[in-house]
Amino acid sequence: MDNGLIETGSVDEGERRRPMLETISGGKTKLLIALPEKLKLSPRGRLLLPAGIVLALASAFFGARALSGGGTPAGPSARDSHAPTVRRGGAIFVLEGSPLRGRIAVAPVELKTISRSRVVTGTVEADPARTVRILAPVTGRVGELNVELGDNVKKGQPLATIDSGDLAQAVADAEKARATVKLTKSAMERAVGLNKAGGLALRELEQAQNDYRQATTELKRAEARLEVIGDSGQVSGQRKIVLTAPIDGTITALETAPGDFIDNATESMMTVSNLAKVWVTASVQEKDLSFVQKDERVEVSLLAYPGEVYSGRVQIISQLLEADTRRNKVRISFENPYAIFKLNMFATVRFFAPATQQVLVPSSALFMVNDTTSVFVETAPWTFQRKPVVTESDYEGATIVRGLEAGQRIVVRGGILLND
Numbered sequence: 001m002d003n004g005l006i007e008t009g010s011v012d013e014g015e016r017r018r019p020m021l022e023t024i025s026g027g028k029t030k031l032l033i034a035l036p037e038k039l040k041l042s043p044r045g046r047l048l049l050p051a052g053i054v055l056a057l058a059s060a061f062f063g064a065r066a067l068s069g070g071g072t073p074a075g076p077s078a079r080d081s082h083a084p085t086v087r088r089g090g091a092i093f094v095l096e097g098s099p100l101r102g103r104i105a106v107a108p109v110e111l112k113t114i115s116r117s118r119v120v121t122g123t124v125e126a127d128p129a130r131t132v133r134i135l136a137p138v139t140g141r142v143g144e145l146n147v148e149l150g151d152n153v154k155k156g157q158p159l160a161t162i163d164s165g166d167l168a169q170a171v172a173d174a175e176k177a178r179a180t181v182k183l184t185k186s187a188m189e190r191a192v193g194l195n196k197a198g199g200l201a202l203r204e205l206e207q208a209q210n211d212y213r214q215a216t217t218e219l220k221r222a223e224a225r226l227e228v229i230g231d232s233g234q235v236s237g238q239r240k241i242v243l244t245a246p247i248d249g250t251i252t253a254l255e256t257a258p259g260d261f262i263d264n265a266t267e268s269m270m271t272v273s274n275l276a277k278v279w280v281t282a283s284v285q286e287k288d289l290s291f292v293q294k295d296e297r298v299e300v301s302l303l304a305y306p307g308e309v310y311s312g313r314v315q316i317i318s319q320l321l322e323a324d325t326r327r328n329k330v331r332i333s334f335e336n337p338y339a340i341f342k343l344n345m346f347a348t349v350r351f352f353a354p355a356t357q358q359v360l361v362p363s364s365a366l367f368m369v370n371d372t373t374s375v376f377v378e379t380a381p382w383t384f385q386r387k388p389v390v391t392e393s394d395y396e397g398a399t400i401v402r403g404l405e406a407g408q409r410i411v412v413r414g415g416i417l418l419n420d
Contacts, residue, residue, distance in 0.1 A: 120284050
């Protein structure tokens with residue numbers, strides 16, 4: 001034969017009868033067949049065997065060669081009996097007797113009804129509907145300042161006094177208009193009498209009546225100007241106006257001082273805010289807006305009061321997303337009779353989503369490979385397949401995922417032993 005030689009030899013009767021392989025020169029292998037001593041050998045130590053026996057021995061010989069490396073294994077345990085796992089076409093087999101079986105835990109996927117929540121940061125702000133900026137109705141110099149930052153004030157309480165030339169001009173204009181009205185009224189009345197007596201032309205009467213109407217109109221304008229100035233305070237004398245508080249509240253901003261000159265009627269001198277009701281304004285990321293619904297319950301915690309939770313309702317959801325931060329302003333209103341909420345306090349706001357059914361898996365079952373999250377799904381007893389999933393959020397130590405169905409069995413512990 002091309003691949004080997006068959007020889008026989010005698011051994012003791014008690015020795016195990018098995019073929020023995022021996023490599024000889026030329027790269028060939030010969031098969032040594034052990035025979036009992038009682039069989040007689042030829043003078044050269046060879047036994048002439050029948051052809052059938054020779055073919056049987058040859059089949060056993062080459063079968064032994066196949067087991068030594070020349071054949072194809074019949075299954076995972078045939079070739080890889082020394083390894084704990086075998087991989088075939090994406091499937092992973094944990095062989096019987098492998099120590100990995102004691103270190104891998106498998107459990108079914110669960111479908112639970114959960115109510116998810118999101119926690120975001122927020123700040124305490126004044127309610128704009130209860131906040132008034134104090135503006136000077138005329139230009140002038142601040143003569144007196146009656147309040148300080150943080151003071152509580154009552155409606156009508158003096159805040160500051162302004163000495164204004166504009167005010168003096170407005171008062172003078174009003175007095176001049178009153179005098180003009182009085183004069184033109186007398187002239188009109190005389191013209192009416194002369195016209196009835198036939199001593200005055202109709203055109204002159206009409207001119208007198210027109211002068212009176214113009215004077216009356218100018219007086220109304222001057223008085224309206226004084227009325228607007230007076231709405232912001234109390235006019236005192238010819239030059240001074242005392243600014244008063246328009247509402248009960250707290251001085252939350254102060255931007256003037258005694259001796260300051262006010263030359264811009266649009267600049268705020270101070271701000272009065274009624275803090276009996278305040279807002280907690282939360283900044284919600286764009287991806288979490290599904291958790292925010294108008295009138296839904298929220299829980300607010302303040303750093304100043306550990307362990308205290310304040311329940312409120314969503315009042316306003318801004319329709320404008322901030323372009324730079326990609327966040328949305330959400331406001332929750334709170335009654336604040338005891339001044340617990342102070343402006344600019346940091347707050348933690350928890351929003352709750354409606355209850356839904358979700359697939360939950362332990363975080364230990366998830367693996368990240370090449371930016372893809374996956375789990376190991378059991379397709380048969382101790383046979384696993386990697387399956388990509390999409391994670392959504394964490395919930396009470398587990399993770400919500402998409403891509404699995406309830407009842408599927410996955411590796412929940414020891415999956416790192418199967419990971420490439």
